[in-house]
Amino acid sequence: MDTRKTKIISKFILSIFMAWGFLSAVNLASGQNPPLLEITIDEVHSSLSSGRVTCRSLVEFYLERIEAFDQQGPILNSIQHINEAVLDEADALDLFYSHSGFMGPLHCIPILLKDQVEVGEMPTTYGSAVFAGFVSGRDATIVSRMKEAGAIIIAKTTMGEFASRYIGSAFGIARNAYDPTRNPSGSSAGTGIGVAANFGLIGIGEDTGGSIRGPASVHNLVGLRPTVPLVSRFGMMPANPTNDTLGPIARTVTDAAILLDVIAGYDSNDPVTAYSVGNIPNSYRDFLVLDSLRGARIGVIRQSMDPSTDPESEDFQKVRDVIDLAIEKIESLGAILVDPAEFPLMEIVHETYGNNNYETEEAINEYLANLPGSPVSSLGEILLQGKVTPWRASDLMGVIGRSTQDPGYLQFMLARETIREAVLAYMAEAQLDALIYATFDHQTTLIAPDALSNSDTQDAYGRGNNRRLSPLVAFPAITVPAGFTVDGLPVGIEMLGRAFSEGMLLGFAYDYEQSTNHRKPPSSTPSLE
Secondary structure, X not given: OOHHHHHHHHHHHHHHHHHXXXXXXXXXXXXXXXXXXXXXXXXXXXXXXXXOOOHHHHHHHHHHHHHHHHHHOOOOOOEEEEOOOHHXXXXXXXXXXXXXXXXXXXXXXXXXXXXXXOOOXXXXXXXXXXXXXXXXXXXXXXXXHHHHOOOEEEEEEOOOOOOOOOEEOOXXXXXXXXXXXXXXXXXXXXXXXXXXXXXXXXXXXXXXXXXXXXXXXXXXXXXXXXXXXXXXXXXXXXXXXXXXXXXXXXXXXXXXXXXXXXXXXXXXXXXXXXXXXXXXXXXXXXXXXXXXXXXXXXXXXXXXXXXXXXXXXXXXXXXXHHHHHHHHHHHHOXXXXXXXXXXXOHHHHHHHHHOOOOOXXXXXXXXXXXXXXXXXXXXXXXXXXXXXXXXXXXXXXXOOOOOOOOHHHHHHHHHHXXXXXXXXXXXXXXXXXXXXXXXXXXXXXXXXXXXXOOOOOOOOOOOOEOOOHHHHHOOOEEEEEEEEOOOOOEEXXXXXXXXXXXXXXXXXXXXXXXXXXOOOOOOOOOOOO
């Protein structure tokens, strides 16, 4: 149903119910309310059904936490814009439920949405002061689908400016919820922080080179990067379209699967999604069964994909100790491991991914040309504003004048296909269902004092990064909590499968998650209940 029509109908129903005095139908039942910290989608729906929680009370719970920990308390800087109509929307959903039951699988689920994605009546800044206060007036496809499923966009989250790192001229510095002196990974930094800190129930990130899995990994969360054609990108500012995809960041595998069910599928506004037709199951929840790992053949990648990794360092060993225990657990659950898995060309993954600076300017310029009311018309004009943070401005200058018509782009695409074929061939020969590796080989690093002001800041951001294989070969990957280092910092373990194998990966992650229960909220944002 059209969003505007839905709001009109909701207001009409609200007026009728108020006139008839039926609002008492959605009051809380007597008795103690269930704990809301770390609550899941299924638990919300169960509590709504029993009358122990209302949609309004759930939204108020998250708004109180945002106020306490993101605006007044420890400034994590994860929230860019709060939805000003969120309580009205919650009331309308309570009334809808009292009359017709659940609107859909995301009924009254507060979503934290990366501010790279348009919402018709909320600002979209892309992390940049260039777009301060900008409202496009349209919903991205995934936003329309989530609203139709009953979700509430409670807030837009901070993001690395124009989809890189964890700083932006629109907000400053986003900080890790488990140690605010350290970086939260990026560029979906705010979503990772917010979901971990319980500022919303579930979140949406965007992943070009690792921006879903990075924030999820360092925040003890589940992060799924889908196969590129699975989820529409319409209404999202691009970075590199052959890599860009949207996906869930969640506290549980089940919640990630529920959200993926809603946002996956063909969209005529993003024709690449046509490849997904015939590759989407009835529900990704059907794959969430115990013993999913039993008999699975999994290759263990121990070779780092990042040349800056230092295997001799104490920090590396802290992460390795956690990963080794995770791999042992996966084997104990019945998986058949090929350890180590060694296929050719792994050493050029990082370099090859970094060679793609040909798509960005064209993609952003095309997006801006079709963006209603955009304050700028090109990437060049953005940079000429003089507002972009020095590091990001310097980085973006490197893509100006590049084009997919350049000979270097053909060379990149050929190298990319060579690596993809090598991965597929190795998996075929070793009869592997998936590959597994640390999302990062090092702990997340300290935020540099000059992160906002220096175009060449030395913060070792993303050290030990193994996220680039998935976007380079265009296969899905999921990171799931593997535990904590001796320093109390989260470690993520990542699983990669062939194209459209999201169901299988979710099943593997679910089996491991249910057997370990590594998820713990950060101590920096304790319960207010």
